[in-house]
Amino acid sequence: MPDRLDPRFDLSFTLNGAPVETATTTATALADLLREGCGGRGTRLACERAVCGACTVLVDGVPRASCSVFAFEVEGCAVQMIEGLENDGELSPVQAAFADNSAFQCGYCTAGMILLTEALLARDPDPDEAAIRDWISSNICRCTGYSLILEAVRDAARRKRETAP
Amino acid sequence: MTEAPLRNIGRPDRRIDAGEKVSGRAVYTTDIDLPGMLHAKVLRSPHGHARIVSIDASAARAMPGVHAVLTRDETAAIPMPVYGYFIKDQPIVATDKVRYEGDIVAAVAAEDEGTANRALAAIRVEYEPQPVVTDLERASDPDAAELFEEPPVGIVPKYGQGASGELRPRRNVCYRFSYETGPADAFDECDHVFEDVFRFSRMHHFHLEPFVCVADWSRKDRIELWTSCQNPFPLRKEIARIFGLAENRIAVRVPYIGGGFGSKNGCKTEPVALALSRLAGRPVRFCLTLEEGFLTNTQHAAILKVKTGVMQDGMLVARKSEILLDSGAYSDGSPLVAEKAGYRIPGPYRYRRIETDCYCVMTNTAPAGPFRGFGGTQTSWACESQIDMIAHRLGIDPYDMRRKNLIDLGEPFVPGESGMDSDLRAGLDLVVRELGYRRRGGLEDDGPVKRGMGLAIGFKDGGGVNKPALARVKVSTGGDIFLQCGTAEIGQGAHTALSAVVAERLGADRSRVRYMPVDTDHTPFDQGTNASSAISVMGQAVDRAALAARAQILDFAAGVLDCPAEELDLADWEIRRGNEAHPLAPMIMGHFGGTGWEFVGEGFHKAENSHAAPLEAPCVFWEIGWGGAQVAVDTETGLVTVEKLFVTGDAGRAIHPLVCRGQDEGAALMGLSQALFERMIYDGSRLVNGDALTYRVPLADDLPEDFRSVTQEQGHGPGPFGAKGMGEGGMLPVASAIANAIHDAVGVRITELPLSPERVLAALAAKDGG
Missing domain, CATH: 3.90.1170.50 (Aldehyde oxidase/xanthine dehydrogenase, a/b hammerhead)
Structure with a gap:
């Protein structure tokens, strides 16, 4: 059985800013650890081949396809998932922009798209059109035709710049 | 009924699932x-x-x-x-x-x-x-292997005027749908008869x-x-x-x-x-x-043979079609898709004679089934390509050819059908304006890169057949509204739109409505979330349920206030009578006791059956997708770049404008990718690109530089506030609009999808050689 073949070992990292001490196996994907163990189910698995980006989380600020990252790789890292973006029940500016622009339909890619946008805007608060398209092209949305997502990213950048200290 | 301005209809406020979906809290079956x-x-x-x-x-x-x-x-x-x-x-x-x-x-x-x-x-x-069967045109040869030696259990549903169906009409064909209307000799009087063959590729839904x-x-x-x-x-x-x-x-x-996409x-x-x-x-x-x-469900690849008789001036007279749908190894929804493909192949035009046979051909490939467009994507590809081809053969502008033959507003599609509920010419003219189609002669080429424009009108009957829908609206003592109906939220925004309708009828903000979980033990009966039917079919049931609940509330208040209900209005959970406002909660508790009460309204809708209608019920609404494209064709590499793509649908009334826009644009991008690159590739019976890495779906950087949609609100829909269904129409015109634009740019006609560089180069070489 899995436990006999693949003994558990300790793992520590920060998740949405809070320390996590847990145990995992060498075969566990980060997505499974987050979904089954500690984070909540907002991280969605779709292609499980690191192509579609639905399962995107931020590891030390870098968007990663959590289906294809081993859990042990995040030892000592800061992991950010969709559940950690709200602040006291308030949506982040990026989340609010996606909500207000109807930049989602079925919602299965949405967490990944939002985290991707968070990472983009952390690097470049005023991305040009080419940069936005380039970044959003790393994830797949089958529903929207992308236009509303691109508008949400532009809107999110505006909101973040306006509220920046 | 209240004359106040609408507070929930036509407003782009947050969808009711926005909070759950952007926060990660939305629950799917995977959870x-x-x-x-x-x-x-x-x-x-x-x-x-x-x-x-x-x-x-x-x-x-x-x-x-x-x-x-x-x-x-x-x-x-x-x-x-x-x-x-x-x-x-x-x-x-x-x-x-x-x-x-x-x-x-x-x-x-x-x-x-x-x-x-x-x-x-x-x-x-x-x-x-x-031995395997993979070739649609050879599947019925006497020496072809048989997928089913014994007939499986099956039925042919009852059809109306001119339509018929047959189980196992020939080897490896599980179903045939046929339709005919008009005089059989109509081809004899035509000045020209054109026969063309179109091939349609196969996609996976990739939900x-x-x-x-x-x-x-x-x-x-x-x-x-x-x-x-x-x-x-x-x-x-x-x-x-x-x-x-x-x-x-x-x-x-x-x-x-x-x-899901079907x-x-x-x-x-x-x-x-x-x-x-x-x-x-x-x-x-x-x-x-x-x-x-x-390996579980796919779109239908198809071969469409279309023979069209026409007068010298471009007037369409007759169309005879034979459609082969690649149904894969099991019938799944194929017979239903065959009905619709067979029915939709004429397109939104007027003919004297229509004659169609559509066959579900079984092959040793994955089962094909419902896919956005449901046969209409296949037929729009063939129909709208051929209209352009005929126009060019007759020396007529494709725009004029369409305009001349389009069905008028209110005119039945065929005898026994409901009338066209969109002004088709108005939609076409909108595309012409937005695209700048009149100025296409002035498009500049760029060395080997040639430019052109094309138009198309996608067409399908919407709302499904035999779809009973029941809805229930409950309103609690405090004015909290429960909406119970079987429409699943699959991304299309139906829960938002249906909740907006209920709130509007009850004089409440949409935030007061909760869409209750879909559970067959508690949810009123519904045939299903399909055929763009949510607002056009279930919407009517929901509307009636809300009005029934409203009537109960007003009757109750009329009894308490001892006045005719007609004198009363309902807004913000108060009864308004002239300048008086009577809060409902105390009124209800005064009558029913401290726990209060729930008012319950039910609403039912089903289109009437009619044997005069070919599919046994007149179409609920006509789902039209008008489209136009501007392309740049590199004659050295064959690469087609879609520089402009414009699509427009008619929502009748847009209950939520951003939801409507998202439906049209998402559908259009699916059409664009099918036109240019997206397809399942089979080598014999083996699917060679059945994974996310090798099966190419469109990304944000595949969007045309100029990609726009407009939601028309022509107001003729059967749904609440004049609404029509959305979601499929935007896909239908795209591939043929692009093929037509390629022809406009470089004078070659490609009749098989995708419009790949290889096909463009081959067509250019054939043209130069010939």
């Missing part, structure tokens, strides 16, 4: 987790067509952590272990034969998916391979949420099922039939669905999971991988 839940995996056929000589699963059964193994030995005890729509031909697991690579042979439920996969690897199957269900049949007389299925009541009926259980023993629950339409994962759950006595989760999705 359902039951105590003691096992995980299922299936063994799939490596052969396209083979007899099963033997199956030895004894080693799998003996493995630790394995709780149930399902093979043909176990399904023999199930009352009717086959499923399908008109034709029950798909077994839960293979019995005598496998019919495509990926056909399910055995299933295992184990403690986890890894254990289940190891157990599957221990199952020994001996196959006797058979991001996989096919998934959680089935609990641990108690003998009770099934609880959570599933990513858009048609919960038909599914319940099918499960009851398969397993011989009463429908009131089966609860089907549908959480948010992570996309695929999540009937039995998919559910029969296997239920059978395993019964064997194991524990709940079973069965979640397919995305790769398995490609």
